[in-house]
Amino acid sequence: MGRSPCCCHDAGVKKGPWTEEEDKALVEHIQKRGGHVGSWRGLPKAAGLNRCGKSCRLRWTNYLRPDIKRGNFSDDEERLIIALHAGLGNKWATIATHLEGRTDNEIKNYWNTHIRKKLLRMGVDPVTHQQLPPDHHLDGASASLLPEALLWAAAAARLGGLDTGALRQAQLLQHLLHTIGSNNDATNLIANLAAANSVLNSSSRIVPSHLLQDQMNMLSGTNYLQPGYLCNTTSNFTEQDVVQQQLIKDMSPGTSTFEAAGPADQHCNTTAAFAARDVAPAVDMLPVQEFAGLMEPMELQLPNLCSLESDSFWKDLLEDGYRL
DNA sequence: AATGAGTTCAACCGCCAAAGA
DNA sequence: GTCTTTGGCGGTTGAACTCAT
Incomplete structure (x- = not known):
């Protein structure tokens, strides 16, 4: 036998946007442990949260972590993302390791909402980074x-x-x-x-x-x-x-x-x-x-x-x- | 001011590799 | 060695927000 099932499938586990109280409980719990989470699965119960451990991890890594940088992407960051994406493709987690304080989710969102459109406007395929033909139909x-x-x-x-x-x-x-x-x-x-x-x-x-x-x-x-x-x-x-x-x-x-x-x-x-x-x-x-x-x-x-x-x-x- | 279209981004979903039992 | 869970990842969704009419 393996481990017990994941809490994510439990009925009654809250989903959707996090409240201030939930954020506070999660941050306080992790800070009390010196920033070490241990098991994400056991965290919600220990922190008094009616959330899935996976949801807690996501909230912490993408939003609550103290080292996360807020605000718009700088020009240097944008250039770096384009350069890294040219070599790595959609490996957002790897790309994120090169941008201090930025999460993979944030970079992914920024790519899809800003950079991708910008490249398309320029006639550049955001996947291959090659110039699109005039009719924008790519061959294999x-x-x-x-x-x-x-x-x-x-x-x-x-x-x-x-x-x-x-x-x-x-x-x-x-x-x-x-x-x-x-x-x-x-x-x-x-x-x-x-x-x-x-x-x-x-x-x-x-x-x-x-x-x-x-x-x-x-x-x-x-x-x-x-x-x-x-x-x-x-x-x-x-x-x-x-x-x-x-x-x-x-x-x-x-x-x-x-x-x-x-x-x-x-x-x-x-x-x-x-x-x-x-x-x-x-x-x-x-x-x-x-x-x-x-x-x-x-x-x-x-x-x-x-x-x-x-x-x-x-x-x-x-x-x-x-x-x- | 009302409304609809477009945009943003936090959060979820499902998959997979690694690791535990 | 096999089965199962966990943590992590990339793709996708949809509520909230912004802008144009």
Whole structure:
């Protein structure tokens, strides 16, 4: 025999919205035990609640826990959710572990009510993160792996046990991905990916050659990196981004390539400007030299580059990518 | 002010893997 | 080793709220 049946099936157990009194009883009970719940099944009786243990757990984890952050999602949080969802899919609990004080339920709700609609308005499939065809009818093959997800997986596999140098490489790669996301020229993108591979660490490449080839094959048959996908996705918060604030300072107003960029890209603010100036060299330029020149000033700014995330964040994210 | 449509989000439902008996 | 429960997860619902007419 196993354990006794779950209380959830008991008749007379209250359901629906929680009252203030119930909240108070639950919080006081858990606090009395030093924040340790023990058995959720036994909790309602011990706390004097006519509720199912499962309902108590949900109420505590999604609403009453003291470390839950209230209020609107910040722009950084929104960007992080999109990036994590691109790699992890609907794994809300895993995504929630990367957003301090946010619950999986809250993130799921925010995705379904805000981000999902936003992406659809932009013509981006919120499931695959690929651009929808003009008629918005997806074919089955469009659910292929993302370039970003593939790169993350490759980076994670490559890094294994993280050290400072490897972490730095990952940060640079992350920034590169963000930058090239606003570039509409697949040829230049491939050239710069190859360059990045060479420059980041010539003795220990982040992106294995065969995966880079996969990227090239994928990009040649996809419209994922259409103008403004990532930069439009993030267009309402990149102004606050530390990296881009730095880039604004670096930009000279009369830079010809910036002025030559289309209105849509200019709308994408500094990310597009950065891409137009530095990451989209003519095909006949030497990509390695171009990229080396690009990375040099960035490396000096590294302490600010990923101010949003801690080292453990990156380690966790890379491990998630590896498990994909 | 009344009403209906649209939106939000707390809570529930059902499934599954892990663990206990 | 098998059966059963528990805890956790993702999907879904519906009451409350907001907005437009």
